[in-house]
Amino acid sequence: MPKTAYVRTKPHLNIGTMGHVDHGKTTLTAAITKVLAERGTGTFVPFDRIDRAPEEAARGITINIAHVEYETDTRHYAHIDMPGHADYVKNMVTGAAQLDGAILVVSALDGIMPQTAEHVLLARQVGVDHIVVALNKADGTGDEELIDLVELEVRDLLTQHGYGGDSVPVVRVSGLRALEGDPRWTASVEALLDAVDTYVPMPERYLDAPFLLPVENVLTITGRGTVVTGAVERGTVRIGDRVEVLGADLESVVTGLETFGKPMEEAQAGDNVALLLRGVPRDAVRRGHVVAAPGSVVPRRRFSARVYVLSAREGGRTTPVSSGYRPQFYIRTADVVGDIDLGEVGVARPGETVTVNVELGREVPLEAGLGFAMREGGRTVGAGTVTAVS
Ligand SMILES: Nc1nc2c(ncn2[C@@H]2O[C@H](COP(=O)(O)OP(=O)(O)OP(=O)(O)O)[C@@H](O)[C@H]2O)c(=O)[nH]1
Numbered sequence: 001m002p003k004t005a006y007v008r009t010k011p012h013l014n015i016g017t018m019g020h021v022d023h024g025k026t027t028l029t030a031a032i033t034k035v036l037a038e039r040g041t042g043t044f045v046p047f048d049r050i051d052r053a054p055e056e057a058a059r060g061i062t063i064n065i066a067h068v069e070y071e072t073d074t075r076h077y078a079h080i081d082m083p084g085h086a087d088y089v090k091n092m093v094t095g096a097a098q099l100d101g102a103i104l105v106v107s108a109l110d111g112i113m114p115q116t117a118e119h120v121l122l123a124r125q126v127g128v129d130h131i132v133v134a135l136n137k138a139d140g141t142g143d144e145e146l147i148d149l150v151e152l153e154v155r156d157l158l159t160q161h162g163y164g165g166d167s168v169p170v171v172r173v174s175g176l177r178a179l180e181g182d183p184r185w186t187a188s189v190e191a192l193l194d195a196v197d198t199y200v201p202m203p204e205r206y207l208d209a210p211f212l213l214p215v216e217n218v219l220t221i222t223g224r225g226t227v228v229t230g231a232v233e234r235g236t237v238r239i240g241d242r243v244e245v246l247g248a249d250l251e252s253v254v255t256g257l258e259t260f261g262k263p264m265e266e267a268q269a270g271d272n273v274a275l276l277l278r279g280v281p282r283d284a285v286r287r288g289h290v291v292a293a294p295g296s297v298v299p300r301r302r303f304s305a306r307v308y309v310l311s312a313r314e315g316g317r318t319t320p321v322s323s324g325y326r327p328q329f330y331i332r333t334a335d336v337v338g339d340i341d342l343g344e345v346g347v348a349r350p351g352e353t354v355t356v357n358v359e360l361g362r363e364v365p366l367e368a369g370l371g372f373a374m375r376e377g378g379r380t381v382g383a384g385t386v387t388a389v390s
């Protein structure tokens with residue numbers, strides 16, 4: 001049976017759930033789909049369809065990012081549910097790099113925890129401009145004053161990272177009770193969705209720019225070929241278009257185009273899509289590669305940047321970094337090692353902001369203004385913005 005084509009009736013945005021492990025992101029994601037399925041604008045995706053890898057089920061945590069799709073009255077959303085566990089921050093960054101807005105899930109019982117703060121910092125760095133807060137597990141405490149304190153704490157954290165914490169919507173919800181169908185908490189999830197609809201603006205989409213898509217994932221469809229997925233950063237692409245895969249150093253032709261299993265004629269900036277690429281071996285393409293209009297971007301290795309070195313209190317290093325330091329750089333969906341040159345200053349202490357020159361281990365598409373995070377040994381050690389590419 002032919003699949004039903006995607007019909008673009010509402011503006012499309014990419015959002016997602018982030019926050020500390022076990023604060024209820026996946027439960028809330030399932031609850032959102034349930035509430036909207038009951039309204040008739042979505043399909044219910046149960047918890048175990050979101051955390052569906054055997055290891056996720058066994059350990060009771062999210063490891064991989066998962067995508068679900070739904071509509072509110074005014075918008076079509078792709079929603080990425082991200083892992084909160086400290087070991088999978090890498091996957092969280094890949095998810096966050098595709099978002100137009102994020103739902104920060106904070107357990108009202110626990111308040112801010114290390115990955116709450118780390119995710120806010122990383123979201124800021126990879127270009128998420130709007131956050132809505134879900135104070136989750138609000139069913140679990142009879143103490144409203146305690147929740148008030150958590151709310152103040154979260155607003156403060158957001159302000160520290162440039163999100164204007166005073167004006168960010170903070171909605172008290174219970175994903176679990178909403179999932180169980182409790183009317184009070186179903187209403188709380190509806191209130192959260194209304195906040196997302198009204199607070200997260202439709203971003204400017206650069207439709208006229210040359211096509212560019214950072215690769216999030218690579219799959220094989222037996223008998224058809226290699227598929228890459230991700231959110232289109234700019235431009236448009238149609239079946240039959242020639243594209244270049246930067247990182248794999250090959251050219252190909254788009255022979256299929258889908259969003260959430262629905263075929264489309266043309267994908268445009270913001271769309272979360274799967275591209276079928278002709279003649280591309282599965283092993284040639286990886287997360288972090290970039291699919292682009294041929295010749296439209298020249299990948300580079302060297303750039304200068306302003307970098308903030310996280311303090312120990314923020315989970316960063318306790319000792320200074322000096323020239324020759326080689327952390328991993330998280331740029332769009334890529335993570336690539338890079339060598340830091342601090343010039344005459346020579347060292348940077350935790351808590352300082354410095355100008356650095358970087359030489360990456362491989363070429364990636366770079367441009368001034370691009371944000372990135374630096375990580376080492378499983379923790380985030382710095383956050384920066386590209387100032388010039390050389
Ligand atoms: N009381 C209460 N418990 C909740 C609520 N939401 C989630 N939980 C419970 O909290 C635990 C963790 O929920 P998850 O949804 O897996 O949390 P998560 O944030 O997705 O966890 P990671 O993805 O591993 O970071 C589960 O036992 C849930 O049943 C809620 O609103 N109220």
Ligand SMILES: [Mg+2]
Pocket residue numbers: 025026027051061062081082083084
């Ligand atoms: Mg989860």
